[in-house]
Amino acid sequence: MTAQGLNPPSPPMPDAERLAAAIDGLAEFHDSTRPGWSREVFSEPYRASREWVRARMADAGLDPVVDAAGNIVGRLPGARGGGPALVTGSHTDTVPLGGRFDGIVGVLSGIEVATRLRETGTVLEHDLLVVDFLGEEANEFGISCMGSRSVAGVLEAGHLNRVDGSGVRLGDALDGFGVDPSAALRQAWRAGDVHAYVELHIEQGPLLERSGERIGVVTAIAGIDRLLVNFAGRAGHAGTTPMADRHDALVSAAAAVLTVDRVGCGAPVHGVATSGYIRSGPGSMGVISDHARLWAEIRSVDGSWLAGARRRIVDEIAAEAAARGVEIDVEWLSDQDPVPTAPALRDTIGAAADELGLSWKAVPSGAGHDAAHLARLGPMGMIFVPSRDGRSHCPEEFTPAxxxxxxxxxxxxTLLRLDRS
Structure with missing residues (x-):
């Protein structure tokens, strides 16, 4: 029993207007030459926004530092003075042409919770860490969740050698952003450093809005396998080469897009498949494409379906390409396995929602999250709030204040309950 007893104090209500203003403030940092909100990892808007986040943490009474992987970590000391910490947070980078809420809600809500704890004189037993993890979103390097991978000890030297479409190494991109790549490989937290990790996030899907529930208690985070396929065909004159004599790399890549979609549509449970990008050359209407590259991904909370889908996709793409005389090279950039949330944390989040009179339902997450990697360090849970029309990763992404x-x-x-557990 702590000095405050087994029952936690009443959770301080957030200042909704201040939180909404903070979301608007962070949205000012974006590429103004493009629609929506683009604040991609390593971009200048992202660099500028991180100083703003550090200042918000300091204003909240957190002691912010930037760790070896570029994560911004704000600490609110607890009464015990050290030991395993309660951790919350998310990310503030975006996909290209993205929205204002994905990830941002988790970081800024964590800062708001810390602010209200300080304003109400509520002292936790454990230290509270609020983290803005570096580079959560997928990118051309094929490595998402860079910062959370680092603290979880699963950022690998091989990841640093991956290159983007311009031939830039990830290690060099990190170095140019002020992050020492070798130090990022060595800074893993210990499992005993985390008492529990809880991440607040927009749902990015339609389930909560359709059901009318206010809160989602996440049951599992989907596994993600990313696919890179290189197609090697043969160039030729577009006007004189008969259709039966062609080895068109772009046509094989286009057929592969339909294969990926067909496999995703056949998932018996939660499973999706997406082709995100094709690049081909030489890029002339008068020349048959001799090379193409396809980026695609599959996701599911069902690991067995993922394994079967990987085989089906490769087998079908290979057979179709062979029929056209096109050679392929396949690389799987596996992002993560499916990760269940901790049952005890699901119960705690549900009880917290009940305490506040907020309806909730259990939902899976089809999106990847930093939380999936933090699960290696301690009990992990996630809280969802509704997304209007289920829209996300687009300018129309919206969740009411x-x-x-x-x-x-x-x-x-939830944090107050976990603090007393």
Missing amino acids: SDIAAGAHVLAA
């Missing part, structure tokens, strides 16, 4: 404040209130209540 009232729903975000409700999620932040559940986050505070």
